[in-house]
Amino acid sequence: MKRVLLSLCLALGILPALAADEPAAPRDMVVLTVSGMIGKTNRGPLDPRKDSLLALQKVDFREAFAFDRAMLLGLPQGTVKAQPPEFDAPATFKGPLLRELLGYLETAKVKIIFMAVDGYTGWLDPDDIDTSDWILALEADGVPLGLGQQGPIWLINTRAPDFKPADTHQGHWVWALFYIKVGE
Known part of the structure; x- marks a missing residue:
């Protein structure tokens, strides 16, 4: 009996530690979904009825990671x-550093595709991400970016005023961002 009780106590002590390894599910409205070549997931396959905007944009996945605003604010932040x-x-923009978000998700070092709510897509190559200060801006001058105000998320970094993105930098400054695909 003592052995069974001891085993039960040990198992109960280990279970919370194992559960802590599981990524948290969003508690609030999902503002960003990431799929593709990622090592962490917290949601199952795309449901065309529930995920109608993603389905409308011809997105499909078996697993993904869904972030609410609080989860994004919990990642290391950057300012631009x-x-x-x-x-x-x-303006001063603030939000999670893109490379930190990708590191948290244990993503592959491949091309990243970004999608805005209107279907606009852009991309960045791994070198662009590693050598720049890309952030997923959630606010400007302390005010959250809303829909209709380049939000809820704006992919942004510092650039010279006269800089024009080349075709290889199509991901620059995608706003109203709601979906990221890791890989093609």
Whole structure:
């Protein structure tokens, strides 16, 4: 009996540690879904009825990671001061560093595709991500970015005012971002 009780206590002590390894599910509205070549997932396959916007954009996956705003705020944050054409003055943008988000998800070092709610897509290569300060901006000057205001997420980094992205840098400054695919 003592042996059974001891085994039960040990098992109960180990279970919380094992559960801590499982990625958390979002507790609030999902603002970003990441699929593709990722090592961590917290949701199952695309459901065309529930995930109608993703389905409309012809997205499909068996597993993915869904983030709510609080989960994104829990990742290491970065700031970028910039004046995009949509703004009258420079602003300080804040959000999780893209490379930290990708590291958290244990992604492969491959091309990353970004999709906005209107279906616009862009991409970045691994070198672009590793050598720059890309952030998934959630706010500008402390104010959350909403839909209709380049939000809920804006892929942004510092660039010179006269910089024009080359065809190889199609991912620059995708706004109203809601989906990322790791790999092609």
